[in-house]
Amino acid sequence: MEVKICWRNAGDLHLETTRPAPYWRADVILCKTALCARYLRKWFRQEGNPRATRVVYTRHTTTNLALTLKSELSTSEAAALAAKNFSDVSFLHTAGKSMQKGTRQVLDCWLSQPEFPPLDFYVDRELYDGAFNDYEERIRDSGNVRLHTGGLSAEAFGRVIAQGRYFLCPSMMEGYGHYINQARSANAFIITTDAAPMNELITPSSGALVRARTGAYGEQFMGGVSSKEHALRNVSGLVAGFEKDDVCNTVVGVLKSSTAENREQRATRALQQYYFDTVFFAHKMKELRAFARAMSHPSLRGKILDNVRRI
Template structure:
C-alpha cells in the first residue's frame, strides 16, 4: 500500500462516510397504511425507559454479558432481548431456570419482519450495543436513526458512531487477536457485565430531558452522515460524467 507508484491507473478514492437504512421508516409507513392491523407506534418515553437489544446469531454483541448484568440488577428498567445464538440461550437459563425475571423478556429464535423490527426500535428509548467488534456498524447506526439513546462500547469503530455528546460509552479493554486479523490488535474488545451496568447507571442518573437531548443528538449525526453520503454520491456521478 505504501509502495511508491502503486496506483498506476491513478484511481480516485471517494470518501463517503458510512450510512444505513432507517429501520423505523417502514414501520411508520405500515402504521399509517394499516393502523388497525399493524398498530400504532408508541412515542419514546425517556422517563419510564424501554430498553432494547437484538443480536440475531451474532456473538459479537455481548448479549450474554447483558443478561449477566440484568441478573445482577433486578431493579433495572424493563429490557427486551431478541436473540438466536446458543450461548445467550444458555446464559439466560443459567440465571433464570428457577425464577422469572421481572425486568427482562428474552425472545429466543423469533423471526421478526423488518416493519415489526423497526417498530420495536422506534418505541425503544434506550438501545444497548456493547459490541466486541463491528464490521459495518449497521445496528448502531440504525439505533441512532431510530432516535434512541445508544449505549455502546468506548472503542473503535463503535465510538466513531457515538461519542459522549450523543450516547453513553461503556468501558472496554483491548483483546489480543494473535495475528488472526490483518489490521492487527485494537479491533476486538472485551466488555464486562459490570461495565454494562455502569453504563446503565449513567443513563439512570440523567434527567429524562438529558436522555432525550442526547438521543436526538445521535439521530442528528446519523442524518448529517446520510446527507454527506448523498452529496458525495452526487459528486461522484458528476465526476464520472466528465
Template sequence: MAAPSVLQRYAAEPASTSSIDALHAAHDDELLHLIALNVFCRKEDNVLIPWTARNSSDMLHRDSPHAAILAELRKCPAVDIYLNTGVRDHGYCEDAMAYTLHLQSRAIPKWVLETTFTDEDGSATTYFELCPRSAILFMNHYWEEVHEMPRFPSTKKIVLMPNVEMGELKPSHYHRVDIVLAKSRDAYNRIWAWYNQDFNNPRGAKVLYTQHTTSDATVLVRNASQHGQLNGTLAPKNFSQLSVVHANGKSPFKNAGRMLQCWKDHPEFPILHQYSSDDWSNGTYNELWRDKPPANVDFHFGKFGHYINQARAAGALVVTTDAPPMDEFVDDDSGVLIHGITPWADKATMGQNFMFEVPTRAICESIQDILAMDPHERARRAANGVRRYFKQRQYFKQSMQTLQAMVYQR
C-alpha cells in the same frame, strides 16, 4: 470484544422537536423508498434490483424478457453493485441498497454477468460489452472470481467496500482494486497508512472517506400515522419509562452473554429485549435461566441489520463502546459510552485493535448511569443522535457523488 449495541426501545417516533420533525418531513419519502429496496433485497435472492424499484414487478429475474433486462443494463451507471445470492441478509442488504439508491444504480447477481442476452432484433450482447466503463462495487471478500471472468474489461474499475476488521480480506483484495470506500475515520486512517507502505499500492488505488447510512424502520410508523392506519394517535416517547434492547444477531462478538449476566446480577434493571441467533448467546441464556427467565428479560431468536445506525435513526439513547469506530457514531453528547475497556490481541490485514474486552461491570455501570440520568437529559442525547444520523446520511449521499466523479476520471 466489539461494541455492544444497547438501545433504549420505544415504539413511537423520535423526540418531537421541531428540528427533528423537519428532518423527517424532508427525508421520509426517500427513507420509505430505502425500506422498500431492503425488503426486495431480502425477499428476492437472485434478482436484479434497480434503484427505481417501488414494487416487486420492478425486479428483473433470470427468466425476465431479455428486452426488459437489456433496457435496464443499457443505463450503465457509474457504479454497479455486485450482490450475488447467499449474502442478502439484513446487514449486506442495508449496505447494498444504500449504495444502489444513492448511486442511482442497480444491484446485480452473477447471472447478469454470465448471460448472453438477445435483443428484439436478434442481436446478442453481454453486460460487459454494454457497460465496460461502469465500475463494479464488491462488498468485502464476496467477489466470486467475477474480476477473473474472461470477458471482464480492462477498463472496468473495481470499488471495494471493506469491513477492515475482517480476516477474509487479504492484501490481494486491496492490491486489485481502484477505489476503496472507508465507512469510518478509523478505517480511512488504517487503509491510507497501509497503502502508503513501500510498493504496496500497485494500481494507485484511491481511498474515499464516505461515512455510512442505513434505513430507518420508524418511517413506517410515521407513514401509517399520517395515513390514518394506526389505532389511535402516535404517542411521544417517554424517557421516564425505560426498556433496553441489545441486538447481536448471529455475531458472537457483541457481548450478548455479558449483557445477560449483567441482568442476572441486577434484577432491578428495566426490561431487556435481547435479539440473538448465535450459539454463545443462546447457551448463556440457557445456562443462566433455562425455561425460567426473570420478568425483566425478554429473549428473542432474531437478527438486525445496522445496529447503531438504526437505533440512532429511531431516536433511541444508544450505549456503545468508547472505541473506534463506535465512538465516531456516538459520543457522550448523543449517547452513552462504555469506558474501562481493553483491546484484544487480534490482527487483520489492516492492523490490530479491532476487538475490545468489555467487562460485565462496565456494561452494568453504563446502565446505572442511564437510570441516574434525568429523563430530559436522556431525551436530549437521543435527539442529538437523530440529528447526527441525518448529518451522516447527508455526508454519505454527497460522497456517492464524489465516487461517481472518481470513476469517470481517466
C-alpha cells in the same frame, strides 16, 4: 479507462482471510468508517501504493425502519409512535445471529442487578441454544429480563426498533454498525462501546459509552498483531474488550447522572447525526460518479473535475 473501486468497512479489516491484492488493484477504496480509512491509509504508507490508490471516507446510511413503519400507519398511529416517553425506562438488546454484540456481558450485568429496569433481549433461537442456553434458568427466574427468540418479520422488527427508547449496543466488533444506526434513526438513547467504529456513531453527547480496551484476534490481517506477510503493524486493534462491570457502571451512570429530558436531547442529537451521515454519504456518491466519468472519458476529464472536489 476502467476505474476499479473497492468497497470496504471495518468488518472487512478484521477478516483473517483478507489479502492485499484487492487493495493494490483498486483505483479507489471506499470506507464507511473513519477506522477503515485510517487503517487503510496507514497500510498503504507501510506497504506502498503503486497505483496511487485513493482511500475515501464516505460514512454510510441504513434503512430507516421507524420512518418506513410510520409511512404504513395512520396519522394518529404515527404520531403515537413518534411520541416517546423517556421517563419510562426499559432497555432493548438485539443480538440477532451475532456473537459480537456483547450479549454475555449484558446478561451477566443485568442478571446481577435485579433493581435494573426491564431488558428485552432479542436473539436468534439457534444462537441462543448454542451459546446462551446456560442462562435459561436465570433468565426465567429473573424479574427484569424478557427473552424473545426466533425470527421476526421485517415489519415486526421495524416496530420493535421504532418503539424502542433505550438501546444496549455494546458491540465487541462492527463492520459499520447498522443496528446502532437503525437505533439512531429511531430517535433512541443508545449505549454502545467506547471503541471504533461504534464510538464514531455514538459519542457522550449523543448517548453513552461503555469503557473498553482495544485489541485483536489472532491473525486478523489489519489487527496489528498478525504474522502474515503484508499485514498491518503497530495499530491498537479491531476488537473491544470489556466486562459486565463496565456495562453496569455505564448503565448506573446513565440512570443516576442524567434526567429523562437530557437523555431525550442526546437521542435527538443521535438522530440528527444519522441524517447528517446520510446526506454526507449521498454527496460522496455523487462525487464518486463524477470522478468515475472523468477518469473514463479523458477528453472530458478536466471539465468534469473542475466541477467536483477531488475525492
